[in-house]
Amino acid sequence: MKYARLTKEQFEELHPEFINFLATQSITAEEWATIKAKQPQVAEEELDVFSDLVWEGVLQKAEYLENIAPQQLFLFKVEATEMRLISLKIVKDDIDITTAEGYQWLQQNFAGDAVEFFTASKAFSANKSEDIFALIKQGANITKGELYTFFEDIIKQ
Secondary structure, three states: OOOOOHHHHHHHHHHHHHHHHHHHHHOHHHHHHHHHOOOOHHHHHHHHHHOOOHHHHHHHHHEEEEEEOOOOOEEEEEOOEEEEEEEEEOOOOOOOEEEEHHHHHHHHOOOOEEEEEEEEEEEEEHHHHHHHHHHHOOOOOEEEEEHHHHHHHHHOO
C-alpha cells in the first residue's frame, strides 16, 4: 500500500464509489461476499488498492495544507513543481494557538513583535503526492487556503 488504509467511516462514506471500483473489476456483491469470507487476504488487498486510489485523487487535488502546533502555524501552498510555506512562530511561551483563546490572540496580535514570519519554498521530489501525504502524516490538513492567502497578502505589503 502506498498511502494509508481508509478508516471504516471513510469506507462507509465512499460505499457507492467502492461498489463502482469492484464493478470495474467485474466483482459482483455476491462475489465480494465470497472473497471476504474465503479469501480475506484478497479482500484486504482490494481495500488497500481502493484506499490508494482515493488518496491519490485527493492528493492530486490538494492545493493548500495547514499544520497548527501550540507555538507555530505552518501554511503550505501546493504548486506545480514546488511547495511554498508561510510559517508563523509565536515567541511568547504562554500562548497556545491550538486553543480557542490562543488562536484569538493570534488573530489580534499577528502583526506584533510576538509573532515571527518565515517563508520558504521547496521543490517536490520525484513523487509530489507522496510529499503531500508526508505532511498529512505529520498532522497537516488539506484546506481551502484562506489562512495562506490572508498571510500571503500581509507579507506582500
